[in-house]
Amino acid sequence: xxxxxxxxxxxxxxxxxxxxxxxxxxxxxxxxxxxxxxxxxxxxxxxxxxxxxxxxxxxxxxxxxxxxxxxxxxxxxxxxxxxxxxxxxxxxxxxxxxxxxxxxxxxxxxxxxxxxxxxxxxxxxxxxxxxxxxxxxxxxxxxxxxxxxxxxxxxxxxxxxxxxxxxxxxxxxxxxxxxxxxxxxxx
Amino acid sequence: xxxxxxxxxxxxxxxxxxxxxxxxxxxxxxxxxxxxxxxxxxxxxxxxxxxxxxxxxxxxxxxxxxxxxxxxxxxxxxxxxxxxxxxxxxxxxxxxxxxxxxxxxxxxxxxxxxxxxxxxxxxxxxxxxxxxxxxxxxxxxxxxxxxxxxxxxxxxxxxxx
Numbered sequence: 001x002x003x004x005x006x007x008x009x010x011x012x013x014x015x016x017x018x019x020x021x022x023x024x025x026x027x028x029x030x031x032x033x034x035x036x037x038x039x040x041x042x043x044x045x046x047x048x049x050x051x052x053x054x055x056x057x058x059x060x061x062x063x064x065x066x067x068x069x070x071x072x073x074x075x076x077x078x079x080x081x082x083x084x085x086x087x088x089x090x091x092x093x094x095x096x097x098x099x100x101x102x103x104x105x106x107x108x109x110x111x112x113x114x115x116x117x118x119x120x121x122x123x124x125x126x127x128x129x130x131x132x133x134x135x136x137x138x139x140x141x142x143x144x145x146x147x148x149x150x151x152x153x154x155x156x157x158x159x160x161x162x163x164x165x166x167x168x169x170x171x172x173x174x175x176x177x178x179x180x181x182x183x184x185x186x187x
Numbered sequence: 188x189x190x191x192x193x194x195x196x197x198x199x200x201x202x203x204x205x206x207x208x209x210x211x212x213x214x215x216x217x218x219x220x221x222x223x224x225x226x227x228x229x230x231x232x233x234x235x236x237x238x239x240x241x242x243x244x245x246x247x248x249x250x251x252x253x254x255x256x257x258x259x260x261x262x263x264x265x266x267x268x269x270x271x272x273x274x275x276x277x278x279x280x281x282x283x284x285x286x287x288x289x290x291x292x293x294x295x296x297x298x299x300x301x302x303x304x305x306x307x308x309x310x311x312x313x314x315x316x317x318x319x320x321x322x323x324x325x326x327x328x329x330x331x332x333x334x335x336x337x338x339x340x341x342x343x344x345x346x347x348x
Binding site: 120181 | 198199200201202205207228229232233235236237239240241242243244245247248250251253255256259260263
């Protein structure tokens with residue numbers, strides 16, 4: 001018979017493996033969604049706290065990473081709505097300061113070589129264009145382009161159908177191209 | 188025709204780059220790009236911007252460690268789980284409650300309309316309604332119960348004859 005203490009240890013070990021294997025990609029997704037390191041760190045911790053609670057119920061029908069992505073996306077959407085509501089309550093939407101402040105995490109430093117800075121600048125412009133897309137298009141595009149997920153995984157992570165993912169990505173890429181068009185001559 | 192092809196191609200360059208256009212459109216766009224210098228230039232710039240080489244993998248902060256995680260889990264263990272009534276959940280609740288509520292209202296109004304009511308009102312009363320001149324007692328309205336006995340309105344308002 002398996003002792004409860006041994007069971008508990010096995011549970012901790014299994015969860016530790018999940019944490020160590022996935023923390024980098026969860027943090028990367030959170031950072032791309034939020035654009036702020038501190039907030040991304042908090043959200044990553046929150047993702048794993050939620051994952052810890054529901055780990056016994058995880059039936060492994062999808063990959064662990066996809067499951068964690070779906071938790072991250074749901075938490076981010078809740079956070080986004082909470083922020084919007086707070087902003088609406090405090091009438092903060094009248095000032096644009098907050099939005100500008102959060103999008104500077106990907107900008108380069110002063111002592112970096114020109115080529116690296118150029119690359120970073122291009123990356124920053126693309127990131128900014130992605131940030132301006134509608135919420136769902138943005139998530140789908142980040143999951144595909146930056147996290148390298150395939151259509152099926154995106155569908156599972158976002159909790160939508162495969163055809164919805166296809167149309168979301170189609171529209172997202174058309175919109176993104178429209179937004180990047182004015183910068184094309186500088187790339 | 189040529190202009191139309193150019194516009195379509197201009198719009199779908201990113202999709203072309205990722206190979207996500209239908210087969211026919213892929214072929215048409217490829218052909219157009221080979222002939223159009225502007226589209227070919229734009230495609231080149233886009234492929235530079237959209238290249239995966241530009242993707243920066245952020246460094247994981249040191250504070251995101253297992254020890255920190257255990258501490259957070261232990262901190263949370265004692266606390267009961269709090270469910271916030273977010274705007275999303277309110278909206279979901281409202282959406283799911285809207286149909287049963289509408290159905291309930293429809294049934295209620297159906298019951299009310301279907302209940303026999305002012306069937307014994309004389310013709311003179313209708314005329315009196317058109318041109319009222321006199322008191323309720325003069326018209327003899329107090330003799331008629333315009334609301335059905337035990338109807339919803341009567342119950343709610345406490346109407347008594």
